[in-house]
Amino acid sequence: MSFVRKGERYFRMESDLTLESSLWVENKRYRAVLTGWHFRWTELDKKNRDKRTISVPVSEVVGVEEGRVEILPQKSVEDTDKDFTVFYVKRCSNGGSHGLLWRLGRTQFSCLSRVLRDQWTKHLKAALKTHSPLRPKRLLVFINPFGGKKKGREIYHSLVSPLFELAGISSHVIVTERANQARDHLLKKDLTGFNGVVCVGGDGMFSEILHGLIGRTQQEAGLCEDDPTVTLQPCPLHIGIIPAGSTDCVCFATVGVIDPVTSALHIIIGDSQPLDVCSVHQTSALVRYSVSLLGYGFYGDVLAESEKHRWMGPLRYDYSGTVVYLSNRSYAGVVQYLPADPVLSSPRDRTRCLAGCSVCSRSTERLFPNSSDSGSLYSSYHSQYNNDSEGEWVSVEGRFRCVSLTCMSSSNPRSPLGLSPSAHLADGTGDLILVWDTHPLGFLKFLYRHTSSQDQFDLPFVEVHRVKAVRFSLPPDKEEDSFAEREGQSNDEERGYTDTASRNGSQQHLAEKGAAREPTKRQKTANSFLCGVCCSKAPAVSVWNCDGEILPSTEILSRVHGQLVRLYARGIEDGAAVQDYREESDKRERSCYGTSLN
Numbered sequence: 001m002s003f004v005r006k007g008e009r010y011f012r013m014e015s016d017l018t019l020e021s022s023l024w025v026e027n028k029r030y031r032a033v034l035t036g037w038h039f040r041w042t043e044l045d046k047k048n049r050d051k052r053t054i055s056v057p058v059s060e061v062v063g064v065e066e067g068r069v070e071i072l073p074q075k076s077v078e079d080t081d082k083d084f085t086v087f088y089v090k091r092c093s094n095g096g097s098h099g100l101l102w103r104l105g106r107t108q109f110s111c112l113s114r115v116l117r118d119q120w121t122k123h124l125k126a127a128l129k130t131h132s133p134l135r136p137k138r139l140l141v142f143i144n145p146f147g148g149k150k151k152g153r154e155i156y157h158s159l160v161s162p163l164f165e166l167a168g169i170s171s172h173v174i175v176t177e178r179a180n181q182a183r184d185h186l187l188k189k190d191l192t193g194f195n196g197v198v199c200v201g202g203d204g205m206f207s208e209i210l211h212g213l214i215g216r217t218q219q220e221a222g223l224c225e226d227d228p229t230v231t232l233q234p235c236p237l238h239i240g241i242i243p244a245g246s247t248d249c250v251c252f253a254t255v256g257v258i259d260p261v262t263s264a265l266h267i268i269i270g271d272s273q274p275l276d277v278c279s280v281h282q283t284s285a286l287v288r289y290s291v292s293l294l295g296y297g298f299y300g301d302v303l304a305e306s307e308k309h310r311w312m313g314p315l316r317y318d319y320s321g322t323v324v325y326l327s328n329r330s331y332a333g334v335v336q337y338l339p340a341d342p343v344l345s346s347p348r349d350r351t352r353c354l355a356g357c358s359v360c361s362r363s364t365e366r367l368f369p370n371s372s373d374s375g376s377l378y379s380s381y382h383s384q385y386n387n388d389s390e391g392e393w394v395s396v397e398g399r400f401r402c403v404s405l406t407c408m409s410s411s412n413p414r415s416p417l418g419l420s421p422s423a424h425l426a427d428g429t430g431d432l433i434l435v436w437d438t439h440p441l442g443f444l445k446f447l448y449r450h451t452s453s454q455d456q457f458d459l460p461f462v463e464v465h466r467v468k469a470v471r472f473s474l475p476p477d478k479e480e481d482s483f484a485e486r487e488g489q490s491n492d493e494e495r496g497y498t499d500t501a502s503r504n505g506s507q508q509h510l511a512e513k514g515a516a517r518e519p520t521k522r523q524k525t526a527n528s529f530l531c532g533v534c535c536s537k538a539p540a541v542s543v544w545n546c547d548g549e550i551l552p553s554t555e556i557l558s559r560v561h562g563q564l565v566r567l568y569a570r571g572i573e574d575g576a577a578v579q580d581y582r583e584e585s586d587k588r589e590r591s592c593y594g595t596s597l598n
């Protein structure tokens, strides 16, 4: 430890990264301390009995500038030689809902001397380098100018680019001129020097980036994406999502809010959230990848219907949802699945995957057993299939309202807890949700529960399984020309739950779930009303909705690839948990977390 005399005051340096001295903020004197992990300042006013401390984790410092600096509404620098400005992440409440909004906090400090100022800026910058190894230096940014409300360019240039500049990140920006341009660029062009890829757009644009990066990584590793048994190579580049689409489900489910500034700050500080990805194959050829929804039946039909009403914008999903619901369809199918280890977690354990999730961390340890530091993460990737004994496939057959597979919760503003509230972002499994054919009011109840915290799986015609892989096929009599049939013809089968039990090849299964029981009089009335509204002829097959794209195949095999990509995110921060942390540290040292309680 050394004490350095400067003027009449002392400041203390314990090592290269720690520093302590008096600093002034708006004429008030503070005791400021930089330890390895935190930068804290406490007011030294005798009347300040509470000793309020502002504490910012070094990993959440966005930038350190000499002088008195503002960046909003535009950058201005008052170049005084005893001052410096620290920018950092500041959390704001999000109206009580999950997920916290992040904003740029800024404090301008004054020192007694220029030497001391230089010490502070030097130490803070060095601490940043040491504690944030994944901060990007150079990013490749794709903007979809037509996504959502067509505000992608404006959002990037007014809200995101100034923050990147402040953080010293250089970016190469490409405004796309056609669909799949970003994917093709990532597949073919030189990506040397980039730490990550940022997509400004919605789920469709994210999917392009996902396909481009996964494809490029496998090409370079000499792996065949078509083979569902191959252990794919995780992508070395991180993906950042700046939400600017009409549906931003991946952003919502991984950050907790749909907010460009919050997402930009996660990118800047180099947050890293691994994400499971499902590969979807048809007869040994890769069809697509999915992260949020691989859905047959209701969700496929809604997407197909919504394509006819694109002019309605995001409202088309509500409209199409109503039309499809009223058409009261169910589909025959054979679903086979490979259960995940039930000891690790369950889709009905009522836990939530939040920032720092222990289930996902254990999965990281299993997948990357020899990596103590994130730099060597990919070199030690553990094969998911060759070392595990695969386990036994389970098969069920019957009529379904919908069959859905999601490898994350897929929470979104429409459904704040998502399709599977206890699913994990990075545990190497997906949740298979089977909704057996049922009466219309039952299905409405199932859908409605997605909008509240009521358990949508606690219904007799719904089951959920945590799985590693899923196969879907048509029952033997429906195998031929399924896609053509959907497109052109229809069969004469009548719909409705009353015939479910007799047609079901899985009687025992249904009996267990109670779906085969006789309808009540009230249910019969509702059903006949709804069937009057719906079309009497419906196709025998549905389509697959794969993250908002219709798949060209009905019979598929899907496999979950644990942690195949990494996002600049950290999972959903629970407002209550951060509050608890704040109160804890308040009790301990009367500090607050990244923001002043004043």
Ligand SMILES: Nc1ncnc2c1ncn2[C@@H]1O[C@H](COP(=O)(O)OP(=O)(O)OP(=O)(O)O)[C@@H](O)[C@H]1O
Pocket (backbone or CB within 6 Å): 143, 144, 145, 146, 147, 148, 149, 175, 176, 177, 178, 179, 180, 200, 201, 202, 203, 204, 205, 206, 208, 244, 245, 246, 247, 248, 548
């Ligand atoms: N310049 C472009 N012109 C036309 N389409 C584009 C362009 N750039 C990207 N796309 C495509 O637009 C689709 C939708 O983009 P995005 O997800 O950003 O917006 P969205 O409004 O949420 O989309 P959706 O129409 O799926 O709701 C993506 O699948 C992407 O491939």
Ligand SMILES: CCCCCCCCCCCCC/C=C/[C@@H](O)[C@H](CO)NC(=O)CCCCC
Pocket (backbone or CB within 6 Å): 203, 204, 247, 248, 249, 292, 293, 299, 302, 303, 317, 321, 410, 412, 414, 415, 419, 444, 447, 448, 450, 451, 545, 546, 547, 548, 549
């Ligand atoms: C009576 C109230 C009924 C309310 C029903 C709420 C059910 C909401 C569940 C929403 C699940 C969305 C899952 C994510 C899907 C995305 O990968 C995909 C691409 O953006 N979106 C769609 O396919 C868009 C298709 C959206 C289908 C609804």
Ligand SMILES: [Ca+2]
Pocket (backbone or CB within 6 Å): 276, 407, 408, 423, 424, 425, 426, 427, 428, 429, 430
């Ligand atoms: Ca998962």
